[in-house]
Amino acid sequence: MTHPVSRRAIAMAAAAFLGSFAAAQAQETVFYSTQLRPIEEASKVRDVLLKGIPGKVTYIVDEPPAFAVRMKAETQAGKRTVDVVGALHGELQPHVPADLQPIDDLVAKVADRGIPANLMDLGKLGTGQQQYIPWMQATYVMVASKQALQYLPAGADVNTLTYEQLLQWAKNVADKTGQRRLGFPAGPTGLMSRFFQGYFYPSFTGGVVTTFKSADAEAGWNTMKELWAVSNPNSTNYNFMQEPLMAGEVWIAWDHIARVKEALTTQPDQFVAFPAPAGPKGRGYMPVIAGLAIPKDAPNRTGAVAVIEHMTKPETQLLTAAEVGFFPVVKADLPPNLPPGVKLLAGAVAATQGAKDALVSLLPVGLGAKGGEFNKVYTDAFQRIVLRNEPVKGVLESQAKTLEALMKDTNAPCWAPDKPSQGACPVQ
Amino acid sequence: MTARTSWIPYALIAPSVLFLGALFIVPLVQTIWLSFSAGEGLSLVNYQRMAGDLNFGLAIRNTFLLTVVVVPLQVVLALAMATMVSKLEKGRDLVLWVLTIPLGVSDLAAGLAWLSLLQNTGYLNSALYALGLIPGPVGWLSQETPWALFFGIVLAEIWRATAIVLVILIAGLQLIPKEFSEAAEIFGASPWTRFRRITLPLLKPSLQSALILRTVLAFEVFAVVYALGGRNFPVLAGEAYTWQNENQNYGVAAAYAVLIMAISLAATAVYLRALRTRPEQLP
Numbered sequence: 269m270t271h272p273v274s275r276r277a278i279a280m281a282a283a284a285f286l287g288s289f290a291a292a293q294a295q296e297t298v299f300y301s302t303q304l305r306p307i308e309e310a311s312k313v314r315d316v317l318l319k320g321i322p323g324k325v326t327y328i329v330d331e332p333p334a335f336a337v338r339m340k341a342e343t344q345a346g347k348r349t350v351d352v353v354g355a356l357h358g359e360l361q362p363h364v365p366a367d368l369q370p371i372d373d374l375v376a377k378v379a380d381r382g383i384p385a386n387l388m389d390l391g392k393l394g395t396g397q398q399q400y401i402p403w404m405q406a407t408y409v410m411v412a413s414k415q416a417l418q419y420l421p422a423g424a425d426v427n428t429l430t431y432e433q434l435l436q437w438a439k440n441v442a443d444k445t446g447q448r449r450l451g452f453p454a455g456p457t458g459l460m461s462r463f464f465q466g467y468f469y470p471s472f473t474g475g476v477v478t479t480f481k482s483a484d485a486e487a488g489w490n491t492m493k494e495l496w497a498v499s500n501p502n503s504t505n506y507n508f509m510q511e512p513l514m515a516g517e518v519w520i521a522w523d524h525i526a527r528v529k530e531a532l533t534t535q536p537d538q539f540v541a542f543p544a545p546a547g548p549k550g551r552g553y554m555p556v557i558a559g560l561a562i563p564k565d566a567p568n569r570t571g572a573v574a575v576i577e578h579m580t581k582p583e584t585q586l587l588t589a590a591e592v593g594f595f596p597v598v599k600a601d602l603p604p605n606l607p608p609g610v611k612l613l614a615g616a617v618a619a620t621q622g623a624k625d626a627l628v629s630l631l632p633v634g635l636g637a638k639g640g641e642f643n644k645v646y647t648d649a650f651q652r653i654v655l656r657n658e659p660v661k662g663v664l665e666s667q668a669k670t671l672e673a674l675m676k677d678t679n680a681p682c683w684a685p686d687k688p689s690q691g692a693c694p695v696q
Numbered sequence: 697m698t699a700r701t702s703w704i705p706y707a708l709i710a711p712s713v714l715f716l717g718a719l720f721i722v723p724l725v726q727t728i729w730l731s732f733s734a735g736e737g738l739s740l741v742n743y744q745r746m747a748g749d750l751n752f753g754l755a756i757r758n759t760f761l762l763t764v765v766v767v768p769l770q771v772v773l774a775l776a777m778a779t780m781v782s783k784l785e786k787g788r789d790l791v792l793w794v795l796t797i798p799l800g801v802s803d804l805a806a807g808l809a810w811l812s813l814l815q816n817t818g819y820l821n822s823a824l825y826a827l828g829l830i831p832g833p834v835g836w837l838s839q840e841t842p843w844a845l846f847f848g849i850v851l852a853e854i855w856r857a858t859a860i861v862l863v864i865l866i867a868g869l870q871l872i873p874k875e876f877s878e879a880a881e882i883f884g885a886s887p888w889t890r891f892r893r894i895t896l897p898l899l900k901p902s903l904q905s906a907l908i909l910r911t912v913l914a915f916e917v918f919a920v921v922y923a924l925g926g927r928n929f930p931v932l933a934g935e936a937y938t939w940q941n942e943n944q945n946y947g948v949a950a951a952y953a954v955l956i957m958a959i960s961l962a963a964t965a966v967y968l969r970a971l972r973t974r975p976e977q978l979p
Contacts, residue, residue: 333941362944447832456926456938501838502816505926515817517833640944648750655839 295323297571300338301354303404303558304592305329312591321578323571332359339367339563348565352572354579357557360400361393362637369564370397374576381580382599391559394633394680400559401576404585404594407555408462409616411509411528411541416441416449416519426542427619431471431491434520434545438498441519450499451518454650455507459524461643464650466554466629467522468492471547475686476629477693480645480671481664488547489653489660496654504655513539524556525613529593533609541616543623550627552685553620557631558594589614627685634680645671668695724957731950742947746939746955749948755930761846762921762931763914766853770910771903773854774861779891781862782869792866796859803856807923810852811837814924839928849929852920857913861906868902869895904971911967912960932956 304313310329318325328350330338335355342348343366353360353368360368375388375398383402391400412426419440420426424433438450454460465476472488473479496503500518509523510531521528522544532539544553560579562572578584585596586603593610595602595617602614620626635642649667652658675692682693734741746752781792798806813819816833824830836844872895880890918933927934936952939945 333944336944456922456942501835501840504839504928505837517816637944640942644943652750 295568295571297321297323297325297352297568297575298350299325299327299352299354299575300335300350301327301329302332302335302356302359303329303354303594305331309592316591317579317584317588318575321574323574325571325575332356335359336362339363343367343564346565348563348567350563351566351568352560352562352575354403354558354560357390357393357400357559357631358639360559360561361633361635361639363561363563364393364395364399364636367563368399368561369566370395370399371401371562371576372398374398374401374573377573377577378580381582383580383597384599387557387597390557390631390633400561401580402597403558403560403579404588405555405557405597406525406594407553407617407620408459408467408522408524408544409528409541409613409620410520410522410544411513411531411539412521413513413516413519413539414537417540419444426540428623429542429545431495431545431547435491435495435498438495438520442498448498448500449517449519450495451506451509451512451521452499452503453506453509453521453523453527454503454647455505457507459527460650461646462524462554463522464646465632465643467544467552468547469646470552470627470629470685471545471549474549474627477671477675477682478686478689478696480695481661481668482696484548485664486660489649489664492650493654525593525617529609529613531609532612533593533607536608536612539612541612543616543620546623546625551620551623551625552627552629554629554631557597630684632680632683635674635678638674638678641674642671645674671695727950727953730947731954734947742945742951745945745948746951749935751927751930751935755932755935758846758929759915759917759932762849762853762917763911766850766857767907767910767914769850770854770858770861771907773858774865774906777858777862778865778869779895781866795862798856799859799863801856802919804919804923806856807852807920810848810855810920811923814848837924837928842929845925845929849921849924852924853914853917856920857910860913861910864902864906864909865899868899871902872898900971900973904967904973907971908964908967911963915956915960915963932959 299318301313304310310327314327318327332355335353336359338350339353340363342350378401387402387405388398391398391402393399410426410429416437417426419437421433421436421440424437429437434450438448441450442448452458452460452463468488469476469479469485472491473482473484475482479485500506500512502512502517506512506518508527509518509521510528512518513521513528513531514535528541532541543551545551560576562569562576566572579588580598582596582598582600585598586600589595589602590606590610593613595614606614632639632642645667648670649663652663652667653660672695675695679692681691682689686693731742732738732740777795781788781795784791801809811818814836815821816835820836821830821833824834825832835841836848838845876894876898877890880894885893916933917931918937921929921931922934922937927938932952933956936949936956939952940949
């Protein structure tokens with residue numbers, strides 16, 4: 269007698285279990301992101317930042333290349349499994365228009381958040397419709413060990429540093445300590461290409477594409493060669509500058525705030541953070557924007573909209589800054605109780621944006637899937653001029669041809685700081 | 697009975713054929729197709745971009761250099777180790793087990809282990825510093841020390857992949873009947889002559905398998921190089937990875953993949969011809 273009863277009980281329990289599973293599946297929202305990937309940050313997203321959204325949100329992360337492949341594969345297979353995606357401006361760009369749906373209806377829904385119009389416009393990715401809603405922002409800063417400060421050239425202030433002073437500073441450090449201790453993230457997954465596009469070129473030439481092979485650019489590359497001579501030769505192995513900074517291998521470094529954050533949060537009393545240097549044309553800097561978008565045929569659009577609405581609320585935005593160190597896209601004053609490391613970063617970011625000579629370099633729009641090859645133009649120029657010591661002029665001439673072909677191919681118009689263009693951005 | 701036996705082998709082999717067909721042949725054809733397609737229609741654009749790239753020549757040179765240096769060293773080492781192991785009376789299994797430990801380590805893990813030895817703050821520098829041989833950390837793996845970097849990669853590759861050659865050669869040695877060697881000994885042949893005239897020729901089929909396997913793997917070398925040198929030491933598989941992931945140009949990445957396959961096939965064909973064994977020469 270006990271057998272049939274227990275069997276029925278098992279069957280009922282199984283049915284109840286499967287039923288609840290199906291119900292949970294029905295209202296589950298899958299949030300797929302290339303940002304906030306490290307386990308500590310992902311846990312913060314799951315346990316803190318996503319709290320308060322009705323229904324279950326599953327936060328999953330992936331490396332950018334895997335993200336690109338999955339988005340395309342799901343479109344080709346006609347089976348979408350993710351509802352909302354979070355990724356950088358440049359990572360979302362190749363997925364327009366095939367993999368993302370326009371979300372103009374959300375613009376009104378988040379209108380009261382106070383997202384600046386120029387940021388909102390970036391979310392159109394060069395099309396007529398909204399493709400993503402800005403989510404969080406970051407930028408790049410310099411970080412130096414306090415041990416290096418004694419070698420600053422006379423009269424130099426880290427907050428108003430120039431490339432000439434940076435060079436002298438790194439020379440002093442190399443001369444006095446016998447080690448080349450300036451560092452760049454020029455490793456395989458380092459963000460060196462962003463240094464050239466957002467910092468080096470705007471500061472030296474006032475442009476990114478149009479001035480690629482100008483005389484100013486030539487002068488800039490010669491300075492770059494001098495900088496390299498006092499940089500740690502392991503720079504071509506560095507992907508995240510926080511590691512060599514913490515190891516003491518590098519004393520002065522430039523990198524994305526998320527890639528130096530660990531050094532600053534674990535040893536806030538050992539480091540200073542400050543804006544990138546200025547060149548003859550100004551203090552070039554590049555914002556990093558991460559956006560939230562909804563893929564085509566997302567199974568749970570309502571859930572996706574709820575996630576976007578929640579993540580752009582001012583209180584969530586401030587919580588994001590405090591927990592993971594990415595800064596708000598909305599107008600909101602940062603709370604005073606930020607962790608000391610994040611406070612250092614916030615100070616450097618504010619000093620960058622508020623610098624008198626600040627020259628903002630916007631994110632490229634309209635390059636589509638060619639973003640990777642656009643980066644390659646700059647890193648190839650670096651490899652040939654600086655690492656292989658090829659003549660500057662000849663390299664710039666031949667790389668300019670590649671750049672020009674790329675621009676014509678994608679028909680991408682110029683973006684700041686280059687002057688607006690009719691049609692493809694020309695290389696002068 | 698004959699009807700029964702005739703289909704059984706096919707049925708048994710069918711799952712693996714289907715498996716290979718679905719997960720190897722189909723992607724292979726797709727990759728070849730991808731490498732020849734650009735925009736609309738077929739073209740050689742991807743191959744032209746690959747050949748015109750600044751790292752292409754370097755990647756070819758480095759990959760061949762690594763193969764030419766590493767594979768012969770590994771074969772010699774494995775031959776020596778296999779001969780010694782087969783002479784052991786006691787503890788043979790234990791020695792073999794220890795020698796084959798690197799086989800169980802993934803190549804990326806092996807690369808990272810060697811990185812912790814050779815990097816600036818690694819064990820090698822710590823040891824040299826403690827001995828007073830260097831004044832401070834010395835970079836061995838940077839783009840400015842290509843030969844030290846090459847040597848590091850060779851060392852790591854030899855450590856990691858000699859065991860696979862060893863295992864194949866030991867299996868081959870066990871197939872050679874002892875009588876040949878004993879007979880030669882009676883006739884006064886020295887150990888070297890016996891090795892050269894009996895062991896080596898009879899080991900040819902195993903050597904062929906080991907060489908094919910190791911050479912093909914050497915042309916695909918990636919994880920160890922990537923862990924130790926990043927892109928300071930471009931190799932073919934690394935360039936394929938970069939074109940796929942960093943430059944996001946899947947066509948050029950596919951062209952690299954096809955090139956690696958062509959080189960591997962050519963090497964295999966050379967070995968099959970050069971080390972051909974006539975049936976009467978088999979042990």
